[in-house]
Amino acid sequence: MVKAQFAKIREGSTEIKVPDLEYYRQFAKDPSFEAPVFYNPKMEFSRDVSVCMISSYQKLNHYKLRIADPLAGTGIRGIRYANEIENVEKVWVNDLDEFSVKVIKENVKSNKLNNVEVSNKDANLFLDEHQHDKFNVIDLDPFGTAMPFLDSAIRSLYLHGGFITLTATDTSALCGAFPESCMRRYFAVPAHNEHMKEIGARILVGAMIRQFAVYERTFEPVFTQSSDHYFKVFGVVKPSPSIVKKNLSQIGFIKYCKCGYFDESKFELTESNCPVCKKKMQVAGPLWLGELHSKEYLEEALDFAKKSELGTQKRVIKLFETVIGEVGFPVLFYDTDRFSKRLKNPPKKLETTMNNLKKKGYKVAKTHFVPTAFKTAAPFKEVLKEIKKK
Ligand SMILES: C[S@@+](CC[C@H](N)C(=O)[O-])C[C@H]1O[C@@H](n2cnc3c(N)ncnc32)[C@H](O)[C@@H]1O
Ligand SMILES: [Zn+2]
Structure with missing residues (x-):
């Protein structure tokens, strides 16, 4: 033994x-x-x-x-x-x-x-x-x-x-x-x-x-x-x-x-x-299908993380900041890498599609679930139009 x-x-x-x-x-x-x-x-x-x-x-x-x-x-x-x-x-x-x-x-x-x-x-x-x-x-x-x-x-x-x-x-x-x-x-x-x-x-x-x-x-x-x-x-x-x-x-x-x-x-x-x-x-x-997170709780947790002695502090802060951004968005997201594969397009920067949708007046946010994806309430056809742009 x-x-x-x-x-x-x-x-x-x-x-x-x-x-x-x-x-x-x-x-x-x-x-x-x-x-x-x-x-x-x-x-x-x-x-x-x-x-x-x-x-x-x-x-x-x-x-x-x-x-x-x-x-x-x-x-x-x-x-x-x-x-x-x-x-x-x-x-x-x-x-x-x-x-x-x-x-x-x-x-x-x-x-x-x-x-x-x-x-x-x-x-x-x-x-x-x-x-x-x-x-x-x-x-x-x-x-x-x-x-x-x-x-x-x-x-x-x-x-x-x-x-x-x-x-x-x-x-x-x-x-x-x-x-x-x-x-x-x-x-x-x-x-x-x-x-x-x-x-x-x-x-x-x-x-x-x-x-x-x-x-x-x-x-x-x-x-x-x-x-x-x-x-x-x-x-x-x-x-x-x-x-x-x-x-x-x-x-x-x-x-x-x-x-x-x-x-x-x-x-x-x-x-x-x-x-x-x-x-x-x-x-x-x-x-x-409802909200997964509370902004109030996460902001308080973020505040605590910034002031505390934590071995993984940087990662904790990054996680809380990303998730605070997700609050209020609808279910699921668009994974730009998957869409590039689906459309047989070369991979495209996530930020490019997000910024273009923002310019059109749609709210967008990154998601902690998948690093190459974003959330938005924009209609599917609008999102697809932006994702398809080379
Ligand atoms: C994943 S480990 C816990 C890890 C710990 N919380 C940590 O952060 O390091 C699961 C523990 O549950 C205990 N365990 C398994 N079945 C149990 C049961 N029915 N009742 C109480 N403890 C149990 C195991 O002995 C083991 O220590
Ligand atoms: Zn279909």
């Missing part, structure tokens, strides 16, 4: 003991899976973003935070939240793995934190046992999909404005490489084309909203992130029946055609032909 070897690292302003990945690299290509406790240094960016978003939630709502980290690994998320976010009353850090819990305890001790409780339970059991504690922040960070933990998280989350964030690393399901897995976990048909990331993110948000509706609550996304090989959704929970109804009415489908045309439709699954090229359109969904 490989012996346990650890190293001290620093993320944000927190020092923590994690498996020494240089040592484990000799046993496996991906050392985070060979190590006795899970730690992925590439997810520092995700943790930096989460620190900013939870801090934004605290600043905008002025709550004393009661944070749960039910699938904690080394405890790095929960411990960073306790160290780096203001007004944290208490953090609960839990993992099913006994050795993880030993490491978490050492990390809590070395950080001299007296407001962190550590436990060693199945995440669903942990959440259900804490229903009376009413967490106002829950961060679900499992392997793959978080859906098996969502119900118990909803039950232990503060009803009037709690904050939930979950990671989905099962992008192969949500982005259509394994459509049956997407159907099983999210009861939705994904797409496997240039729009797969935004459609995958909307399927995830849609599934969350449907699950919250079961409990007469709704979930409003304030940031829907797609980075590297994961999605991370952040949102606020609301109990009002009228908002539940309004949000459910924004669950629908996206129709898209091979020629690049796309459209959205509310909850109906009738087949239709593309109005541009007349071919039969494909359908993805059910998914969330």
Whole structure:
């Protein structure tokens, strides 16, 4: 058996003991899976973003935070939240793995934190046992999909404005490489084309909203992130029946055609032909057709990122700035690279098409989903005319 070897690292302003990945690299290509406790240094960016978003939630709502980290690994998320976010009353850090819990305890001790409780339970059991504690922040960070933990998280989350964030690393399901897995976990048909990331993110948000509706609550996304090989959704929970109804009415489908045309439709699954090229359109969904982000939350998070000690600060700031630009735009986007291939044209600078549309009076914005794409409400024919220009 490989012996346990650890190293001290620093993320944000927190020092923590994690498996020494240089040592484990000799046993496996991906050392985070060979190590006795899970730690992925590439997810520092995700943790930096989460620190900013939870801090934004605290600043905008002025709550004393009661944070749960039910699938904690080394405890790095929960411990960073306790160290780096203001007004944290208490953090609960839990993992099913006994050795993880030993490491978490050492990390809590070395950080001299007296407001962190550590436990060693199945995440669903942990959440259900804490229903009376009413967490106002829950961060679900499992392997793959978080859906098996969502119900118990909803039950232990503060009803009037709690904050939930979950990671989905099962992008192969949500982005259509394994459509049956997407159907099983999210009861939705994904797409496997240039729009797969935004459609995958909307399927995830849609599934969350449907699950919250079961409990007469709704979930409003304030940031829907797609980075590297994961999605991370952040949102606020609301109990009002009228908002539940309004949000459910924004669950629908996206129709898209091979020629690049796309459209959205509310909850109906009738087949239709593309109005541009007349071919039969494909359908993805059910998914969330509403707003994916909140400008207010993202601006507060951006402000925090600029003032904080974050290892991935530049990347975090760039992400928040791009996403703030996306707010208010319709679903999906135009990927100029894909259109160049489709039209057999040489690749064209994204900015050229964006500027030409701007000159015609249309609003345009880049999207964090795809770096070679832009969003606009301009009619498809206008967009195509500009994209076709050499
Ligand atoms: C992706 S890792 C967490 C990574 C950690 N949050 C971080 O940022 O480094 C998932 C963790 O969930 C734990 N886990 C898996 N199934 C669990 C369950 N049913 N209940 C509680 N923990 C579980 C694993 O032991 C693992 O440490
Ligand atoms: Zn078409």
